[in-house]
Amino acid sequence: MLPVEPLPDLANELIRETYRGNKSRLRSWSKRDPLAMRRAIAHSKRFTLDDGMASFLGELSTVPFKVASQRRPDVLDSLRHSARLPFPQMFFQYNYRALRRGLNRDPKAEMLGVDGYKPPAPDDKIISQIGWLVEVDHRDPDLIWLQEFAELDGGVVPLPLCYAYRTDDHGFDPRLKLDTFSGMIAHGIEGYICPNIGVQLVAASAPPENFLDIDLDGVVYSVHKLVMEFGGSLRYMLALLATLNDIPKIQTQVRPQKSYMGGGQIRKYLDYTTLTLTLPASVTTTRLAKRLIAASRKGWHEVRPHWRINHPPLSARFCSQRSDHIWLEADERGHANCKLCDARRVWIVLPDGRGDPTISVRTHKYALHHSES
Numbered sequence: 001m002l003p004v005e006p007l008p009d010l011a012n013e014l015i016r017e018t019y020r021g022n023k024s025r026l027r028s029w030s031k032r033d034p035l036a037m038r039r040a041i042a043h044s045k046r047f048t049l050d051d052g053m054a055s056f057l058g059e060l061s062t063v064p065f066k067v068a069s070q071r072r073p074d075v076l077d078s079l080r081h082s083a084r085l086p087f088p089q090m091f092f093q094y095n096y097r098a099l100r101r102g103l104n105r106d107p108k109a110e111m112l113g114v115d116g117y118k119p120p121a122p123d124d125k126i127i128s129q130i131g132w133l134v135e136v137d138h139r140d141p142d143l144i145w146l147q148e149f150a151e152l153d154g155g156v157v158p159l160p161l162c163y164a165y166r167t168d169d170h171g172f173d174p175r176l177k178l179d180t181f182s183g184m185i186a187h188g189i190e191g192y193i194c195p196n197i198g199v200q201l202v203a204a205s206a207p208p209e210n211f212l213d214i215d216l217d218g219v220v221y222s223v224h225k226l227v228m229e230f231g232g233s234l235r236y237m238l239a240l241l242a243t244l245n246d247i248p249k250i251q252t253q254v255r256p257q258k259s260y261m262g263g264g265q266i267r268k269y270l271d272y273t274t275l276t277l278t279l280p281a282s283v284t285t286t287r288l289a290k291r292l293i294a295a296s297r298k299g300w301h302e303v304r305p306h307w308r309i310n311h312p313p314l315s316a317r318f319c320s321q322r323s324d325h326i327w328l329e330a331d332e333r334g335h336a337n338c339k340l341c342d343a344r345r346v347w348i349v350l351p352d353g354r355g356d357p358t359i360s361v362r363t364h365k366y367a368l369h370h371s372e373s
Helices: 010-017 028-029 035-044 051-060 069-082 096-103 180-187 225-229 231-248 285-296
Strands: 045-049 089-095 129-136 143-151 155-166 197-201 213-214 221-222 249-255 259-264 265-267 272-278 306-310 336-337 342-349 365-371
Touching: 010 035, 010 089, 010 129, 010 155, 010 231, 028 155, 028 306, 035 129, 045 051, 051 089, 051 096, 051 231, 051 285, 069 231, 089 096, 129 231, 143 231, 155 180, 155 225, 155 231, 180 221, 180 231, 180 249, 197 259, 221 225, 265 285
Parallel strands: 045 089, 045 365, 272 365
Antiparallel strands: 089 129, 129 143, 143 155, 155 197, 213 221, 249 272, 259 265, 306 342, 336 342
């Protein structure tokens, strides 16, 4: 396997940025208190995707949607129902240029009707490093928030918006002012305005020139330009969360020697753990994507909360492939049915599993590497 060059560490750069006071763009762009931002990132489980893994994520985000257009909303909802967080806060980093190569790998991809299939611009014309801070709402465990960050002008800035989705089908509280049409742009499945996926603008009084008018079936919607620019991000995250803990991995402990000055003190970079994915030569990325999407219906790692499928009796209906299941929302006991067959699944929580998954949350970062050797 070829050596992997380290990526710019967005999480540590963001933590450093929180010490810059009024010089920082974090407060003006996100309206979030720098101390709260610092704590959220420091307490997050952290994952970094190398270029091969980021490219593979592009396939994970498209393979499930290679179905009839009328089925794509059900597929998206199934991913949404599956994409619960095993930890309250998680931080992801990836190279968008590499992910885009995975999105455009299929020559027939433009027929899917999802984002990302325009004639590709040169890499030097688009943003490289993207970061995601994903959090469970502290008042509503079925509500998940995503704050996106981008490497821009030699620094890291948050987008002036937040994405949100629900793992159930209860819809959003109107007081949250979540725009579900912009949510359609965020997930990238054209024509499906999901009532459980939305975008919240941080600055409600943004200048009019920052918005575009889009006509959908005779109704004109106003959408922030950055929602269009980063369209599809939420779908990428749903695909990753739905499959993350089913990816084969090798763990390697790493302790960086770097440090930086912040708040008048020398602060050390966080330790991290490398997780490596090795793809056998006999397995194509498309085949593996199908397998992992199917496995995502099966469950998380054994010490984390996970989905368990209860098979029906032999005489009952059961989808021929695990990837064919279309999961409906879970009830109050965590049980959910497949829309197409008689299979059921339940959300299992193992607080007494092998160790405590919350130990050393602030000192670990994960890197996902992809190899075709």
